[in-house]
Amino acid sequence: MIARAVASDDTPTGSSPAALAFVDVYQAEAGFVWRAVRGLGVGQGAIDDVVQEVFVIAYRRLPEFEGRSSVRTWLSGILLNAVRHHRRSLLRKSPHETLREEPTDVDTLETRARGPHEEAVAREETRLLERVLGDLDEAKREILVLAELEEMSAPEIAEVLGLNLNTVYSRLRLARESFEKLAARYRAHERRRLG
Amino acid sequence: MSALRPENRALFRAAQADFEPSEADRERVEKALAMTLGTAVGASAGAVGTSAAAPAGAAHATASGVTAMNVSMATVAGVAGASAKGVVVGVGMGAVQWLSIVAVVAAVGGMGVVALRPAPAQPPPAVSASPAMAPVPLVSTHGPLTRVVAALPVTPAATNTPQPAPQASVPPAALPIAPHAPAGSSLPSTVALAETRVSQEARLLHDAQNAIRMGDTAMALRLLDEHARTFPHGVLEEEREAERALLTCGSGGGGREAGERFLRQYPDSPLVTRVRSACLAP
Numbered sequence: 001m002i003a004r005a006v007a008s009d010d011t012p013t014g015s016s017p018a019a020l021a022f023v024d025v026y027q028a029e030a031g032f033v034w035r036a037v038r039g040l041g042v043g044q045g046a047i048d049d050v051v052q053e054v055f056v057i058a059y060r061r062l063p064e065f066e067g068r069s070s071v072r073t074w075l076s077g078i079l080l081n082a083v084r085h086h087r088r089s090l091l092r093k094s095p096h097e098t099l100r101e102e103p104t105d106v107d108t109l110e111t112r113a114r115g116p117h118e119e120a121v122a123r124e125e126t127r128l129l130e131r132v133l134g135d136l137d138e139a140k141r142e143i144l145v146l147a148e149l150e151e152m153s154a155p156e157i158a159e160v161l162g163l164n165l166n167t168v169y170s171r172l173r174l175a176r177e178s179f180e181k182l183a184a185r186y187r188a189h190e191r192r193r194l195g
Numbered sequence: 196m197s198a199l200r201p202e203n204r205a206l207f208r209a210a211q212a213d214f215e216p217s218e219a220d221r222e223r224v225e226k227a228l229a230m231t232l233g234t235a236v237g238a239s240a241g242a243v244g245t246s247a248a249a250p251a252g253a254a255h256a257t258a259s260g261v262t263a264m265n266v267s268m269a270t271v272a273g274v275a276g277a278s279a280k281g282v283v284v285g286v287g288m289g290a291v292q293w294l295s296i297v298a299v300v301a302a303v304g305g306m307g308v309v310a311l312r313p314a315p316a317q318p319p320p321a322v323s324a325s326p327a328m329a330p331v332p333l334v335s336t337h338g339p340l341t342r343v344v345a346a347l348p349v350t351p352a353a354t355n356t357p358q359p360a361p362q363a364s365v366p367p368a369a370l371p372i373a374p375h376a377p378a379g380s381s382l383p384s385t386v387a388l389a390e391t392r393v394s395q396e397a398r399l400l401h402d403a404q405n406a407i408r409m410g411d412t413a414m415a416l417r418l419l420d421e422h423a424r425t426f427p428h429g430v431l432e433e434e435r436e437a438e439r440a441l442l443t444c445g446s447g448g449g450g451r452e453a454g455e456r457f458l459r460q461y462p463d464s465p466l467v468t469r470v471r472s473a474c475l476a477p
Binding site: 022 | 197198199200202203204205207210211212213214216220221224227228231232234236392394396397400428430431434463465466468469
């Protein structure tokens with residue numbers, strides 16, 4: 001299948017969608033997919049699996065990709081489905097548990113090029129973000145991850161979610177309001193706790 | 196469109212950096228994908244793909260070897276009483292990077308495990324020094340890795356081969372898809388990487404496609420049925436049903452009906468165009 005995708009053109013960056021090579025898609029979008037999967041709340045133990053699923057499906061469907069949308073919007077559709085699928089299978093496994101997964105332990109993540117103070121602040125912020133996103137319903141979480149984390153435009157989001165543009169705007173507004181409310185509540189709670 | 200307050204926008208900005216995969220993350224996923232798809236996806240894979248015919252150029256492009264695909268894969272399958280037997284397969288990635296697969300068939304009490312362990316960068320085996328003998332480039336072949344895995348003897352514990360009736364109602368989540376090395380495994384230093392559900396799904400469909408290519412329709416249908424029983428709502432469910440529709444259309448009888456059923460069931464599938472043109476074209 002990869003042969004089919006590559007063989008049609010010598011230049012992997014060729015403009016024809018048929019020339020898209022899987023490796024190029026992977027290289028360009030691995031970071032995007034990983035970020036979104038984490039933002040959508042997939043637990044640490046399952047990130048590898050879900051990211052892999054996304055690319056296995058992308059690999060199989062690449063020959064059908066017609067270039068009507070950008071690779072990224074196309075991949076986002078696959079990604080959202082893979083994450084929903086993952087959550088449903090968690091639910092099937094333990095129907096009486098809540099869907100909240102073990103959040104990624106940011107302390108174990110490798111330290112990036114930041115000072116210790118910046119590091120601690122960033123860690124706190126990531127934790128808060130994960131909590132708030134985790135408490136939103138799936139639709140709100142999805143639209144916020146696409147808009148705020150991945151910085152996709154409203155028309156792109158409309159395409160990914162199969163919604164019309166006005167619906168995207170109004171859902172985005174509601175999702176942001178919910179996010180602001182929850183974040184404010186957690187921040188207030190945290191301030192009280194710290195006295 | 197109202198925007199988030201600055202302090203909340205900042206949360207997302209911080210997460211953009213924090214949610215990036217690390218080098219180790221990328222490497223793990225790349226190795227797993229290479230095993231599942233039988234194609235290299237690492238940073239150098241593109242270079243190999245385009246310059247496979249020019250080993251000198253490929254050597255240059257891949258010399259950095261950031262995602263060196265040196266993998267030792269030890270597959271231990273339980274074959275009671277069998278003596279350990281080693282098979283070494285070298286698959287070329289340009290002239291520098293090598294994927295060495297060490298498939299070990301050993302007697303380990305009926306448990307199966309696929310272990311993946313990064314190996315230190317090795318020089319290519321002597322046999323392949325000459326370009327004339329260069330092995331198959333990974334990118335353009337279909338799954339030498341998966342084929343090795345598939346060809347190995349496997350035990351019921353290690354496979355998902357559905358046992359006919361009694362197992363049929365077990366949901367996929369309950370299947371033993373992640374076999375672990377038994378305590379006191381003979382490979383204590385290897386990190387066990389269970390074959391993931393998705394790679395098992397992909398392998399079944401891949402085998403079905405091979406069967407179709409070989410003209411063995413009956414075998415292909417059996418494999419698709421096996422996928423349907425084992426992973427009724429697997430991530431490749433749509434692919435499976437599309438494959439089935441295409442197969443039915445290709446073999447004549449009932450094609451149109453199979454195509455229509457697929458379109459009804461998966462109207463939003465990206466495979467709709469293909470199924471429609473194969474099954475419903477006037």
